[in-house]
Structures are given as structure tokens and as C-alpha cells.
Amino acid sequence: SSSSSSSVLSLTPPLPPSVELSAVLTDTRLTLDVYQGGASALPLLWASIPGQLKGLQYLRLGSEDKPGLDDALDVVPHLTELRSLAIRYCFYDSQGDPLPGLLTTLPTTLSTLSHLVHLDLSFNQLSSLPSCMFSIPALTSLLLCHNCLSALPPDLGQLSSLTYLSLLGNELVSLPPSLGQLKALQTLDVSHNLLQHLPDEIGSLEDLVKLELSHNKLKRLPETMSLLSLRELVIYSNDLRLIPHCLNKLPLLKIDVRDNPLGQPPTPPPLPPTPLAEPKIPELHLGFKQHFCVSSAGCHVFLPGGAELLFPPGCLVKTTRLEWCEKRPERKWVWLEEHDILLSRPLELRPHGITFLKPVEVCVPYHRAKRREVVVRRFDGHSWSTLPTDLRRGSDNHSSHPGGRPARLACCSVRQFSWFMAVSCPVKDSCSVTPAGALLVSSSDPGIKLHFPPDSTVQTRTITLQVLQVSVSEVQTLCGDPQARVSPLLCLSQTPNVHFLQPVKVQIPLPPGVTHTVDTTCLHLLHGDPTAQTWTDITSQVSLYVTHLYAIFYITHFSYWLWYTTQRCVSGVVRKVYQRLKQFKVQFLVLQRKTDPSQVLLQCLPANKVEGRVQSLSEQYDGPQPSDLCDLLEGEQFFAGFERGLDISARPDCVHGRLCFEFYSSLKNLKEVYICPALGQSGPVRGQVSFYRGEIPSNLPEEVARKRKGHDSQWLATLPLRLPLNLGDPESGYLTEANLLSISLQIGQDWRVIGINLGLSYQELDRIQYKHDNLGALVLDVLFHWARGQRNAGPGAVSRLVAAMVESGRRDLADEIEDIVSIGRRKYSESLRRVGLEA
Numbered sequence: 001s002s003s004s005s006s007s008v009l010s011l012t013p014p015l016p017p018s019v020e021l022s023a024v025l026t027d028t029r030l031t032l033d034v035y036q037g038g039a040s041a042l043p044l045l046w047a048s049i050p051g052q053l054k055g056l057q058y059l060r061l062g063s064e065d066k067p068g069l070d071d072a073l074d075v076v077p078h079l080t081e082l083r084s085l086a087i088r089y090c091f092y093d094s095q096g097d098p099l100p101g102l103l104t105t106l107p108t109t110l111s112t113l114s115h116l117v118h119l120d121l122s123f124n125q126l127s128s129l130p131s132c133m134f135s136i137p138a139l140t141s142l143l144l145c146h147n148c149l150s151a152l153p154p155d156l157g158q159l160s161s162l163t164y165l166s167l168l169g170n171e172l173v174s175l176p177p178s179l180g181q182l183k184a185l186q187t188l189d190v191s192h193n194l195l196q197h198l199p200d201e202i203g204s205l206e207d208l209v210k211l212e213l214s215h216n217k218l219k220r221l222p223e224t225m226s227l228l229s230l231r232e233l234v235i236y237s238n239d240l241r242l243i244p245h246c247l248n249k250l251p252l253l254k255i256d257v258r259d260n261p262l263g264q265p266p267t268p269p270p271l272p273p274t275p276l277a278e279p280k281i282p283e284l285h286l287g288f289k290q291h292f293c294v295s296s297a298g299c300h301v302f303l304p305g306g307a308e309l310l311f312p313p314g315c316l317v318k319t320t321r322l323e324w325c326e327k328r329p330e331r332k333w334v335w336l337e338e339h340d341i342l343l344s345r346p347l348e349l350r351p352h353g354i355t356f357l358k359p360v361e362v363c364v365p366y367h368r369a370k371r372r373e374v375v376v377r378r379f380d381g382h383s384w385s386t387l388p389t390d391l392r393r394g395s396d397n398h399s400s401h402p403g404g405r406p407a408r409l410a411c412c413s414v415r416q417f418s419w420f421m422a423v424s425c426p427v428k429d430s431c432s433v434t435p436a437g438a439l440l441v442s443s444s445d446p447g448i449k450l451h452f453p454p455d456s457t458v459q460t461r462t463i464t465l466q467v468l469q470v471s472v473s474e475v476q477t478l479c480g481d482p483q484a485r486v487s488p489l490l491c492l493s494q495t496p497n498v499h500f501l502q503p504v505k506v507q508i509p510l511p512p513g514v515t516h517t518v519d520t521t522c523l524h525l526l527h528g529d530p531t532a533q534t535w536t537d538i539t540s541q542v543s544l545y546v547t548h549l550y551a552i553f554y555i556t557h558f559s560y561w562l563w564y565t566t567q568r569c570v571s572g573v574v575r576k577v578y579q580r581l582k583q584f585k586v587q588f589l590v591l592q593r594k595t596d597p598s599q600v601l602l603q604c605l606p607a608n609k610v611e612g613r614v615q616s617l618s619e620q621y622d623g624p625q626p627s628d629l630c631d632l633l634e635g636e637q638f639f640a641g642f643e644r645g646l647d648i649s650a651r652p653d654c655v656h657g658r659l660c661f662e663f664y665s666s667l668k669n670l671k672e673v674y675i676c677p678a679l680g681q682s683g684p685v686r687g688q689v690s691f692y693r694g695e696i697p698s699n700l701p702e703e704v705a706r707k708r709k710g711h712d713s714q715w716l717a718t719l720p721l722r723l724p725l726n727l728g729d730p731e732s733g734y735l736t737e738a739n740l741l742s743i744s745l746q747i748g749q750d751w752r753v754i755g756i757n758l759g760l761s762y763q764e765l766d767r768i769q770y771k772h773d774n775l776g777a778l779v780l781d782v783l784f785h786w787a788r789g790q791r792n793a794g795p796g797a798v799s800r801l802v803a804a805m806v807e808s809g810r811r812d813l814a815d816e817i818e819d820i821v822s823i824g825r826r827k828y829s830e831s832l833r834r835v836g837l838e839a
Contacts, residue, residue: 022823022826023823024038025045025052026819027055028055028056028057028058029056029057029058029059030042030045030053030056030058030059030060031060032059032060032061032062032072033060033061033062033086033088035062036062036064036065037062037064037065037068038061038062038065038068039061039062039063039065039068039069039071039072040065040067040068040071040072041068042061042071042072042075042076043071043072043074043075046075046078050078053075053079054078054079054080054081055081056079056081056082057081057082057083057084057115058082058083058084059076059079059082059084059085059086060086061085061086061087062087062088062089062101063087063088063089063101063102063103063123063124064089064099064101064102065102066102069087069102069103073106073107074107076107076110076113077107077109077110077112077113079113080112080113080114080115081115082113082115082116083115083116083117083118084116084117084118084119084120085113085116085118085119085120086118086119086120086121087101087103087120087121087124088101088103088120088121088122088123088124089101089102089123089124099123099287099288099304100123100124100125100146101123101124101125102124102125103121103124103125103126104124104125104126104127105126105130106121106130106132106133107132108130108131108132109132110130110132110133110136111132111135111136113136114136114137114138115138116136116138116139117138117139117140117141117161118139118140118141119133119136119139119141119142119143120141120143121143121144121147122143122144122145122146122147122166123145123146123147124146124147125147125148126144126147126148126149127147127148127149127150128149128151128153129144129149129152129153129155129156131153131155133159134155134156134158134159135158136159137161138161139159139161139162140161140162140163140164140184141162141163141164142159142162142164142165142166143164143166144166144167144170145166145167145168145169145170145189146168146169146170147169147170148170148171149167149170149171149172150170150171150172150173151172151173151174151176152167152172152175152176152179153176154176154177154178155178156176156178156179156181156182157176157178157179157180157181157182158181159182160181160182160183160184161184162182162184162185163184163185163186163187163207164185164186164187165182165185165187165188165189166187166189167189167190167193168189168190168191168192168193168212169191169192169193170192170193171193171194172190172193172194172195173193173194173195173196174195174196174197174199175190175195175198175199175202176199177199177200177201178201179199179201179202179205180199180201180202180203180204180205181201181204182205183204183205183206183207184207185205185207185208186207186208186209186210186229187208187209187210188205188208188210188211188212189210189212190212190213190216191212191213191214191215191216191234192214192215192216193215193216194216194217195213195216195217195218196216196217196218196219197218197219197220197222198213198218198221198222199222200222200224201224202222202224202225203222203224203225203226203227205227206227206228206229207229208227208229208230209229209230209231209232210230210231210232210233210234211230211232211233211234212234213233213234213235213238214234214235214236214237214238214256215236215237215238216237216238217238217239218235218238218239218240219238219239219240219241220240220241220242220244221235221240221243221244221247222244223244223245223246224246225244225246225247226246226247226249226250227250228250230250230253231252231253231254232253232254233247233253233254233255233256234255234256235255235256235257235260236256236257236258236259236260237258237259237260238259238260239260239261240257240260240261240262241260241261241262241263241264241265241266242262243255243257243262281297281298281299281300281310281311281312281313282297282298282299282300283299283300283301283302284299284300284301284302285302285398286301286302286303286304286324287304288304289325291321291322291323291324292321292322292324293319293320293321293322294311294315294316294319294320294322295316295318295319296313296314296315296316296317296318296319297313298310298311298312298313298314298315299311300395302395302398303324303347305326305365305407306365306394306398306406306407306409307324307347307363307364307365307407307409308361308363308394308395308398308409309324309349309360309361309362309363310360310361310363311356311360312358312359312360314357314358315356315357315358315359315360316356316357317357320354322349322350322351322354322417323349323350323351324347324348324349324350325347325348325350326345326346326347326348327345327346327347327348327419328345329342329345329346329635329662329664329667330662331635331637331662333346333379333419333421334346334421334635334664335377335379335384336423336634336635337425338582339425339426339466339468339491339581339582340423340424340425340634341372341423341424341425341634341664341665341666342421342422342423342634342635342664342665342666342667343366343367343374343410343421343422343423343424343666344364344365344366344367344410344421344422344666344667345421345667346379346419346420346421347362347364347419347420347421348418348419348420349362349417349418349419349420350417351417352380352381352416352417352418353416354416354417355415355416356414356415356416358415359413359414359415360413360414360415361411361412361413362376362411362412362413362414362420363392363394363409363410363411364376364409364410364411364420364421364422365394365407365408365409365410365422366408366409366410366422366424366666367408367666368408371427371444371469372424372425372426372427373424373425373426373427373428374389374391374410374422374423374424375387375389375410375422375423375424375425376389376410376411376412376420376421376422376423377420377421377422377423378412378414378418378419378420379418379419379420380416380418380419381418387412387413387414388412388413389410389411389412390410390411390412391408391409391410391411392409392411393405393406393407393408393409394406394407394408394409410422424666425466426444426466426467426468426491427442427443427444427466427467428464428465428466429441429442429443429444429464429465429466430462430463430464430465431462431463432460432461432462432463433452433456433457433460433461433462433463434457434460435454435455435456435457435458435460436454437451437452437453437454437455437456438452438463439451439452440452440463440465442465442467444467445467445488445509447507447508447509447549447550448465448467448488448490448507448508448509449506449507450463450465450492450504450505450506450507451504451505451506451507452500452504453502453503453504453505454502455501455502456500456501456502456503456504457500457501458501459496461494461495461496461498462494462495463492463493463494464492464493464494465490465491465492466490466491467488467489467490467491468488468489468491468581469488470486470487470488470489470577470581472484472485472486472511472512474577474580475577478573478576478577478580479573479577485511485512485513485514486511486577487508487509487510487511487551488508488509489578489581490506490508499556499557500556500557503543503554503555503556504554504555504556505552505553505554506552506553506554506555507550507551507552508550508551509549509550509551510546510549510550510551515548516546516547516548518546520544520546523539523544523546523551524537524539525537525538525539525542525544525553526538526574527557528574528578533575533578534575535574535575535578542554542555580631582633582634583631583632583633584606584607584631584632584633584634584663584665585606585607585629585630585631586604586605586606586607586629586630586631586632586663587604587605587607587610587626587627587628587629587630587717588602588603588604588626588627588630588691588716588717588719589601589602589603589604589605589610589613589614589617589623589626589627589719590602590623590624590689590719590721591603591617591621591622591623592621592622592623592721592722593620593621594620594621594622595620595741597622597722597723598674598675598676598723599672599673599674600672600673600674600675600689600721601617601621601670601671601672602640602659602661602670602671602672602673602689603668603669603670603671604632604638604661604663604669604670604691605669606665607629610626614626623719623721624719624720627691627716627717627718627719628717630691630716630717632663633663634663634664634665635662635663635664636662636663636693637660637661637662637663637693638660638661638662638663638691638692638693638716639658639659639660639661639691639692639693640658640659640661640671640689640690640691640692641658641659641689641690641691641692642658642675642687642688642689642721643687643688643689643690644686644687644688645677645678645686645687645723646675646676646677646678646687646688646689646721646723647675647676647677647678648673648674648675648676654673659671659673675687675721675723676723677723686720686721686722686723687720687721687722687723688718688719688720688721689718689719689721690715690716690717690718690719691715691716691717691718692714692715692716693714693716739817739820740780740783740784740787741780743783743813743816743817744776744779744780744782744783745776745779746812746813746816747779747810747813748775748779749775750808750809750810751775751778751779751782752765753808753809754782754804754805754808754810755768755782755786757803757804757807757808758782758786758800758801758804759786759789759800760782760785760786764785765782768781768782768785786801798817798821801817802814802817802818805817
């Protein structure tokens with residue numbers, strides 16, 4: 001009724017402005033996990049409209065608000081018609097990983113839900129299974145992923161109707177023998193646990209089709225596993241050295257055995273760890289955007305995403321409130337030297353002015369960096385500095401992904417808080433040169449040596465050496481010389497920067513394929529000035545000779561490169577190769593969410609990461625193939641512009657339809673936006689998004705912009721986008737492609753009679769049936785074929801669809817379509833009222 005509806009809308013806490021009651025509550029479904037604190041709305045709704053709630057069959061609750069969750073659990077047993085109940089935490093940290101909820105138990109009265117068939121309690125803090133769960137007779141699906149379960153009770157066998165059981169990501173050491181009583185079980189997932197063995201009773205699961213055992217500590221499998229129904233067995237990442245003979249007798253079984261020491265002899269058990277005499281420092285596991293307090297006793301703080309902070313006892317005199325924040329990488333937060341790669345988001349720790357009595361360890365998680373050095377950079381508000389860095393794995397109980405390996409950490413010790421980030425750079429080797437001389441050998445390539453003779457300097461100076469490997473194929477392509485070869489690049493610096501009094505002997509490996517019998521007139525020694533980005537051929541100015549493996553020369557100033565080429569070396573070509581060393585081959589992705597094509601994900605990735613990323617997104621997103629290859633520098637700024645009938649919903653970093661990105665090779669470089677038709681656009685839109693190094697050129701003629709394919713000074717790539725088809729209009733209510741998809745899933749074998757009542761000919765229906773083997777795709781094609789024909793048919797498309805459903809005997813679908821349109825019409829009216837255009 002209108003009176004009860006108005007009272008619900010004034011609930012405390014109220015629904016957020018972006019969430020409407022009609023969007024979370026239908027006749028049989030209530031979804032309260034779409035915003036934080038949603039569970040607290042259930043008791044208020046029960047007090048306002050109990051008659052409407054008693055018919056609920058599907059209920060979803062969040063579990064991040066403990067008082068609100070407890071009040072909601074008191075109401076749940078009264079919803080006796082429930083068929084599906086989900087109580088889980090549905091929010092994520094800055095890295096995209098799910099955070100744990102606060103559910104620890106269930107009320108005993110939950111056993112009154114006699115119709116409940118689906119129960120999802122994933123991502124909570126259950127340490128044991130509530131006893132009331134075993135008194136739910138009709139339960140067929142039970143999800144307990146990512147909780148704190150270390151053991152299962154014998155009562156588990158009472159769930160005789162169970163067909164699906166998931167215990168992924170817990171702390172189970174063993175499974176009870178009563179597991180064998182679950183005769184109807186078809187899927188069992190106990191991956192990412194601590195299982196060391198399986199009970200022999202698992203062989204009693206005669207209907208089991210899929211068994212997930214990956215990421216455990218299994219040393220053997222029982223010989224009783226001759227399960228004739230089993231079709232998929234996942235056992236990778238265990239300690240299995242032998243596969244039982246009973247599994248070889250199942251010809252239809254697919255087994256994944258990766259990362260097992262199959263066929264290897266057993267290894268002796270590790271020695272017990274030496275107990276530490278130091279007192280255990282208290283641990284504190286934080287949630288996203290959660291601040292914390294540290295006392296004089298110290299604390300080990302775990303941040304979402306894998307970062308750790310270690311405060312030793314006595315670092316503070318009194319309890320102090322501290323804060324943390326992960327910044328989006330921007331130029332003002334990130335400063336990189338040449339050839340540096342950003343490996344983490346900038347981590348800000350506040351307050352900046354605080355000083356600790358003892359050093360505090362700050363550990364920043366980072367991505368893998370091959371053949372490079374990882375360091376922590378610090379920004380104090382005025383200048384950047386590189387801190388002494390220790391690399392290690394994080395704590396076992398704080399992996400960045402549940403059940404996965406602990407994060408890689410770059411750790412440093414500080415006495416004051418500021419901004420921190422992990423950076424990889426070419427390995428640095430350094431030494432102090434005194435008047436007595438010195439020898440510096442590269443740790444990345446021992447064939448590279450610098451010998452400083454006695455009396456080469458009067459005052460002690462510090463020498464730093466970095467070695468960059470160069471791709472010969474890229475050099476040949478840029479030079480246009482198939483015979484070109486090049487040695488590693490030596491980046492040398494010194495403090496103070498003055499010439500040596502005696503020549504310094506430098507030894508570097510000959511370019512690959514070049515021998516001591518080479519024509520020395522084709523060898524060129526180049527001196528580079530990194531500041532001016534120029535290279536000078538100094539071959540005639542130095543003493544250069546070659547041995548079987550090395551080139552040796554004497555110099556008095558720094559930064560050198562040895563080339564072999566049959567053509568004259570041009571400084572411009574060398575500069576181009578040097579610039580290429582700092583660039584990454586990248587590709588752009590533009591994908592549309594399958595359930596809502598107006599939601600678009602844009603991403604820029606190094607080319608070697610694209611394939612895996614597309615595969616991981618394919619279930620949720622659809623769209624064009626990745627763009628052609630482009631070159632981008634680490635930290636380079638670029639823009640995405642929406643064109644040809646597309647507009648983008650307002651957001652802080654969007655100016656005139658353009659989004660600003662900054663590319664970092666080890667970060668995700670993605671943004672998710674909502675697009676809509678440009679003002680005045682009618683009908684389905686097939687527009688595009690283009691990427692530019694700078695702003696979109698404003699002086700391009702429209703026909704040129706429409707047909708642009710070549711590379712100009714700014715354009716990087718263009719990928720197409722398509723807005724979904726909408727039936728109807730705002731006043732009468734929309735039916736979108738997503739709506740048609742949900743309707744098609746319920747049509748089934750009635751597709752032909754519905755198609756006839758929609759006005760499709762028998763020939764059209766036969767042609768559609770011939771195209772598809774899959775019933776779902778066939779039904780969807782029928783609806784879309786009819787919908788495309790309604791573009792020029794005038795108003796009334798939605799009412800024609802409703803009438804066709806009624807004529808076909810599907811009054812249920814007709815009612816659902818009218819509900820969808822009614823909700824859309826109401827949303828449109830409310831949006832007009834909000835902006836004062838109702839009249």
C-alpha cells in the first residue's frame with residue numbers, strides 16, 4: 001500500500017540515494033547486500049510490511065555490520081517460505097580481494113526453514129558449523145568458502161539431500177568419516193585447505209561427479225576412490241607421489257595433477273623451528289579504509305592487499321591513532337628515474353610529523369621483477385629518497401589472495417611516516433675509489449669490470465654501475481642493418497663528477513656473434529649524455545682492442561656503449577634505441593559487461609599480460625579484440641575519448657568525454673565507466689573509444705575523424721563500442737537487452753509458439769533454429785530478431801510483447817515484463833521530480 005511504502009522509505013538507516021526499495025525488494029526476492037549496513041534494514045522492513053516479507057523465497061544479507069546482522073538474524077526464522085539464503089560480505093579491498101564478514105554463528109531457530117535448499121555463508125568468520133544447520137531437511141547446496149573452519153562435526157552426514165558442498169579456503173586438516181553418508185553429493189570442493197589425508201569413506205559417494213582437492217598437503221589418495229560417476233578430479237599443488245590404481249580404471253575421468261612430486265622419492269621431514277624467546281607482538285588485521293591505534297607494547301599490523309607494518313615494543317610512549325591510505329598513481333605522487341618500473345601503489349602513512357623512538361618496519365607488497373633490483377622509494381613532501389630495502393615473503397596467515405602464497409614484500413625501516421612505494425630498477429653496483437685504486441665487477445654480468453689504477457683520483461669518490469641488456473633484433477630493425485650487433489649498455493655515474501687523473505680500464509663482453517677476428521673498423525664506442533639525450537662516437541679518441549671474449553678500452557669520463565655495425569653509426573638512431581629501452585609494448589582493452597553493456601571497462605596492459613587478462617574477464621565481459629601494439633613509457637599520461645554518438649557519465653576525472661590515465665607496467669591501469677547515447681542520439685549506437693597521448697585534436701574534420709586509421713602524433717588506438725538496444729521509451733518504460741536475456745532464460749520449449757504470436761514467419765523461425773544447437777542461444781536470437789524489427793514499428797512494442805506472452809499461455813512472463821516496465825516508469829518519474837521537471 002502507499003502508506004506502508006512511504007513508511008519504509010523513511011527508515012533509519014535509510015536506503016542510499018542510489019538504491020531504491022523497488023530495486024532490492026520484489027514479490028519473492030530481497031537483496032540487502034548491495035550497500036553497507038544493509039542487514040539493519042531487515043528488522044525495520046519486518047516491522048513495516050511483515051505480510052509482504054512472509055512470502056520471500058530469496059534473501060541476501062551483508063555481514064559487515066555486526067549489530068545490524070544480529071537483529072536481522074532474529075527475523076530470518078520467521079521467513080518460513082525461504083528457499084535461498086546468502087549471508088556473506090560483498091565488499092572488496094583496494095586490490096580487488098574480498099574482505100571477511102563478521103558472521104560467527106547462526107540462531108538455533110533457523111531449523112524452522114523447512115523449504116531452504118540453498119545456503120551461502122562464504123567470506124565470514126565461522127570456526128565451527130552451527131548445529132541448527134543439520135536440521136534443515138531440504139538443503140541441497142551449502143557454500144562455506146573462506147571461513148575459519150578447522151574441523152567438521154560427525155553430524156555432517158545428516159545432510160542427506162546435499163548435492164553441492166564447497167569448503168574452499170578454510171583451515172581443514174581432515175574430513176570426518178560421516179562424509180561418506182552424503183549419498184546425493186555431486187560436487188565437493190575442499191581446495192585451499194590443510195588436508196593431509198582423505199577418509200576411506202569418500203569411496204561411498206557414488207553420485208560424485210566433480211572433486212576439488214587442489215592446494216592442500218595430501219600425500220596419498222585412498223584406494224577406495226573407484227567412483228564410477230566421477231568425471232573431474234583436481235589435485236594439483238599437493239604432495240602426491242603416486243596415483244592410486246583405482247583411478248586408472250575410470251576412462252572418462254579427467255585429472256589435473258600439476259605441481260605434485262609424482263614419481264619422486266619422499267623427502268625427510270623438516271627440522272622443527274627454533275622457538276623464539278621474544279614475547280609475541282599482538283597482531284592487528286585491518287579492513288579497507290580502517291584506521292588503528294598502537295600502544296607502547298607495539299603491534300604487527302596487516303593491511304588489505306598484503307602490506308605489513310611492524311611496530312616494535314617501545315617505539316611509542318603513549319597510545320597513538322595512526323592512519324593509512326593507498327593513492328592512485330599520479331605524477332605528483334610518483335617520481336621515477338630512467339628505466340625504473342613502478343611495482344606498487346603509493347602507500348601513505350599518517351600523521352607525517354610523528355617520530356618513533358625505535359625504527360618501524362614498513363613492508364610494501366610488489367609484483368615480480370625479473371633480473372632487476374627492487375627498492376622502496378620514500379617521499380617526505382619535499383624530495384624523494386631510496387631507502388635500504390630487504391625483500392621477503394609476507395606472513396603465512398596474511399596472503400594477498402585467500403589460500404594463496406603470501407605476498408612479496410619490499411621492507412624498509414623508518415622513524416617517520418610519509419609516502420612509500422616499491423620500484424624496480426636495473427641492479428646497482430657501487431664502490432668507493434681511493435687514491436690506492438679499486439676494482440668494480442658487475443653482479444648482473446661478471447664479464448663487465450672496471451679497474452681504477454692507483455693515483456686515478458686525489459679524493460675518495462663513489463662509483464655506481466648499472467647494466468642494461470639490449471635486444472639485438474630491435475637494434476637491427478631500428479638501424480635497418482641486419483648485421484648490427486650491440487653490447488650491454490653501461491650506465492656509469494660518480495660522486496663527485498670530475499674526470500679521472502689516470503685512464504680507467506673498462507672490460508665489456510663483445511656483442512653476440514662478434515669474435516676477435518672482427519673488422520675493428522666496424523666497431524664503434526659511443527659516449528652518452530643522459531641529460532642531453534645525445535650520443536657521441538669516440539672510437540678514434542680511445543685505445544680500443546679486443547680479445548676472444550671481451551672488448552677493452554681506457555677512458556677518463558663516463559657512460560659507454562659498444563656497437564658493431566657495417567654502416568655508419570648515426571646519433572639519432574642510437575638515441576632512438578635508447579628511448580626504446582624505456583618503453584613497453586602495450587595494448588588497450590575496451591570490454592562491456594554482459595549483464596549491463598552500458599558499463600564499460602577500459603584497460604591498458606603490457607602485451608605479454610593481455611591474453612591471460614582477457615581469459616579471466618571473458619565470463620563477465622564481452623567486447624572487441626585488444627588493440628594493435630603501441631609504445632608507452634612507464635608513467636606516461638594518455639587519454640581515452642568517447643566518439644560517434646557516445647557520452648560518458650560524469651566522474652571527477654572526466655572532462656568533455658575524456659578520461660585521463662597514467663600507464664604503469666606492473667599495475668592494472670583500468671577504469672570502469674558508464675556510457676550513454678550522446679545528446680540527440682536516437683536508435684542503437686555503434687560508437688568508439690579512442691586513446692591519445694594527449695588531448696583529442698579539436699581541428700580534425702568530422703569525415704577525417706570517422707575514417708582515421710593511420711598513426712598521427714597523438715592517436716594510439718581506436719576500438720568500437722555498442723550501446724544496448726532499448727524497447728519502449730522513458731515515459732512508458734524500457735526493456736533492455738539485459739531484460740530480454742533474463743526473459744529468454746525462462747521461455748524454454750515455448751519459443752516457437754511465442755515467435756509465431758510475435759509475428760515471425762515459419763521460415764524465419766526455421767532459419768533461426770538451423771543456426772543454433774543451443775536452446776538458450778536460439779531463444780535469445782528469436783527475441784532479438786523480433787526486437788530489431790520493432791525499431792520502425794512505432795510505439796507499443798512492449799505491449800505487443802506482453803500480448804504475445806499471454807496468447808502463448810505464459811502469463812507469468814507477461815507479468816514479469818509488466819513489473820520491469822513499471823519499475824522503469826517509476827524511476828523515470830522520480831528522476832523528473834528530483835530535477836524539478838515533473839510538470
